[in-house]
Amino acid sequence: MALSEKHSPVSEETDAYGSFTLALPVFTLGALLTTGQMYTIIPQFNELREHWGVGPHAMAWTLSAFAIGYAVGMLVSGPGSNKFGFRRWSSIGMIAAAVVTLLISLAPWYSLALLLRVVQGLTTGAFAPSVMTYIGRHLRPHHRGIAATAVLTSFIGAVIVAQMASQYLTDHVNRQAVWYLSALGLLALAVALRSVMIADRPHFTGSIWKSIGQLPQVFTHASLVRLYFVMALPMTVGVAVFTGFELTGIVTDSDELLALRAVALPFLALVPLVAIVLRRFSLNAQILGSLVVAGAAVLTMAIAPPHPVLLGITAALFLASTGIANPAILQSAMRIAPQFGASANSGAMFINYVGATLGPIVAAGVAGFGMHTLAWVLLALVVASLGLAVRHSRVLGESIAT
Template sequence: MASPTFHAPATTVRVAATGLSARAHTARTLPVFVLSALLATGQMYTPIPLFSAMRAEWSAGSAAMTWIISAFAFGYAGGFVLFGPLSDRFGHRRVLLTGMLVAAVVTLLTGLAFDVPVAIGLRIAQGLVVGSIPPAIMAYVATRIEPAHRAVVTMSVATSFLAATVIAQIVSQTVAAAFPWRTVFLGSAVLFAALAFALRAVMLDDAPTGADKPLRHSYAAIPAILRIRPLLPMLAAGALSMAVMVGVYTGIELTGLVKGSSELLTLRAGALPVMVALPLLAVPLSRLSLHGQIMLGVVIAAAAMVVATFEGAHLAVLTVLLAVLVGGLGTIAPAVLQSAGRFGGESRAAATSVAMFSFYVGATAGPIVASAAAPHGFSVLAWTLALLLVAALVLTFVGIRLRRGVE
């Protein structure tokens, strides 16, 4: 399947003009980027194992707890759109370091919240600030990492965003078993500050940017990206996949399907081997078109959810099915990000922001879907999420047809 021919202007001229020929040291940069991605996106999921402790302290209901997740996702999505273009304008390194340090402060305040309304407001603010981090990382990868290493680095970082779904819950559950639940947020604040200094050490200085141009020029790329019609169904498919990812773990917590901390830990940890393997599959997957990668991921994830409707009551089977689900969804996100980056041309951070905005619009909906379906049992939840994935598959077919129409 041929690559699209409707890309925005290529960046090769700009690279030569702005001195971006200097390349980052992949081995030093990648581990810090992976940890930063895990920490940033993990903030969405850390409260899930804390629901019981938070409810008890605040005398809140289950619906209020789901808003603790959705509030962050709402702010996170907005942060991509707000800060992604600023990253192109003021420099990826500058925006990333500033975002990490401010995130440390807001995360600390979130851990000190004394009731649900304050916590929800702070979670929106936390998501907004943390939303500055992923677009800057992905744009830096697209411009400063060696081209030969780019596919593996992109898959590694994108997988980290996905792996945060599980790793953040495991860490949160482990910490909360020994310390008060607020320790999770306080520890995250310390890690944000520490990683800011690590990023400062490994990242190259920003090249000259378009900071002398009017601010509106930085945001003009967003409507231009939204006018790329073949990209829009892919963005929608990515949104639905994230809704499923967040919805399934939130729903498992709400349904009480799995009892006991050890069983929950087993369930969450079961997907880790798949997440570790995903970057190793970057090269074989690159032989497929980006649409093909999305379709493959959706079919795998949908099949896992359909089987879960019949066998989800068995812990061992459910653990395997969630690992398969994560494997499928982990194929979708990098393909959507790479597509947006290609289409974005010189405005890679803005294009990545739009893609990640779509992901976390879906993530905002995930807990809401889970809250509506969970009272009817896990089987209803699984069927609902499977239908969302079927819709994602249909959207991918639509994207293929639209692409063929403009070639």
Template sequence: MLNQTRPPAPPAGGTQATPAAAPAAVRPLPQILVIAAAALVITGQLYLALPLLAPIAADTGASTATVSWTVTAFGAAYALGFLVFGPLVPRIGHRRLIAAGLAATALFAVVTALMPTAETVIAARALQGCAAATFAPTAIGYLTRTIPASRRAHAFTALTSAFLASAVVAQVAAQVIADRWGWPAAFLASGAVTAGVAVLARLVLVPDGRDRATPLAAAYRGLLTAALLPRLLPFYLVALTLLFGFVGVYAAVRPTDPLGVAGDAAALLTLRATGLPAILLAPLAMPLLARLAPPHRLAASAAAAALLIGAAAASVPLAGSVALFTLLLGGFVFATAVALPAAMQATTAAAGDHLAGASAMYGFWLYIGSSAAAPVVAGTVGLGFTGLGAMFAAVLLAGSAAALGAVFLGRRAAR
């Protein structure tokens, strides 16, 4: 069993960075709240475009399939950016990089709103994804170094719950704003909110020292080492599956229309919002769930997510019940909200002296999965929600199996 209460590890490359404030001197709650707010607005940029694809296509004269690359361009740049910025975190400093990344993300949200063609919107979104990529690996490292071990499970749950809540909040807000003022207004509003959170991050987060002793080449070698560590490979596979399933399910709702509500904006809004209570419930359940070691919790919750989305997909042709589908979808969201912090905890606990590299690789695979979801749905939409749901269930079961493999490797290494 992996130990989830081990002290923070040094960054990849083996050199200890100057720590932030000692955990005893830090008030955890304000730190956690600001990091969660940043996660909400940063990750929300990915999901913001999902309900805007049709209006952007209509306004620019492009096809919806072409405009769907606004999601993929952001997600792919976001994932690849982890590999660039992850090893730089100890050299730049956690607070500095989080605040700067938020400010740049806000700027490119405004730039996206001003673009006149689908191609320029896609290019602006790719740049925005690069800017946003500064956040996730930096936030993981910040929480690991700053928050006491006794509060770390709650901190990771708040972070990942914000990641998931952003899928609901961003889509609902974007649909409401775009229906009234047009799709550019949704990006302008998100830019303003993100800029506000950047100011909060600069004011509230704890300043930390910078490790300039470790050469850049050594930092990137540390990333390569973390990418190839056998004990971490199963967690990367799980990361690949989790957001692929989650984003894929939400991307499939409109084109496949499992409940026959595609023409009803209010019904679509309600369906998108149904996952929010489940996401908010996950942190409340953490005191009970934390009794399970992170790898075991990960395997169980990923399997539960697979079974629940499989059942939701099967319910469409069998019953077509709105209430049943909504209940199963909420259960799927809850299971995913439990799986993500468990995956993060398990990965950081197994990282050892390669925390920065492991955090970057975890985020890379997590968002490679999320960025692949929309094009996969667009290319296989003919399967309907039932076929797509079965595919997502199979992928999530593979993630659960990988988590069980990590448990086996951990026990074998402990002998």
């Protein structure tokens, strides 16, 4: 049912444009920092297991706890930023996230840390939908594709960068330093967002509950939900792969783990450039082609010898291919349901991080059978995502060759 005129979003034509050159580095680094909070804990698994007296399955839940909060935070962030404005919503969220992150460093018990990880995810979830919708509304049209690809690539790159930074600080300083610097970075991000984003012009004139009322419409839109799962299943796979490297014990040397993670960085750095080249192809072609490459990477992981360099390359190729697919998926979602605005982005990111929640659970459940077995399970998820993408292409009646 359409929204009444009183509660309708402000039209895009009235939106002012902000600075691309100022916003891009803040948004890109902010994506690394906020999403990276999920993964900073992975290199600390062994130390925290001893500190809290828990097992590997319990440590996997520290990832899932953050992802649950992150998913819910993203879900409410769309309606919240529609109502209160992108700048206000995101900057207040980052201040709250900084406080909670600092508290995690002081948590003496596993149960308290788990609760704080949920709240940390909830507060950092204020960033992504606000920024992605801001890009679509307040950057000039010819800048939007570059900005969206760069930010989405940073979300994926956070899997690597956060683990590398955390591992280095944990090994050479102490584990608390990771949380202290993260909290400081989130405070700095709040200040930067207020500096580079234009003044708030809320895009929804009704109450916050009216804005939240859009969400059931989002989740009953068949084509949108199909696209959401196309994006979410590879997210499960990506998180499970890197959690599996820790839990299977396939790589135990600290330097080898650091090198394995670092291999992905050059691949991810090329994603925005590759995305520009691929703009000549249809969105469906970009999605399907990227998922085929992602499947090939996981298949290689399943059948090839478990050498750290090869594992690093195949994991990097997987992340890079999803980095190309995700902007195309979000653009496709906005084209088929532009009426939902930020709520459509919230729905996508909510389902995406529900997928992330499942990643550590899948890894913990299968890791005891070895990395090869885990890779076969994950390949099935990529194939399922590809099947949904093919279905989406057929429903829309688009040719993937154009």
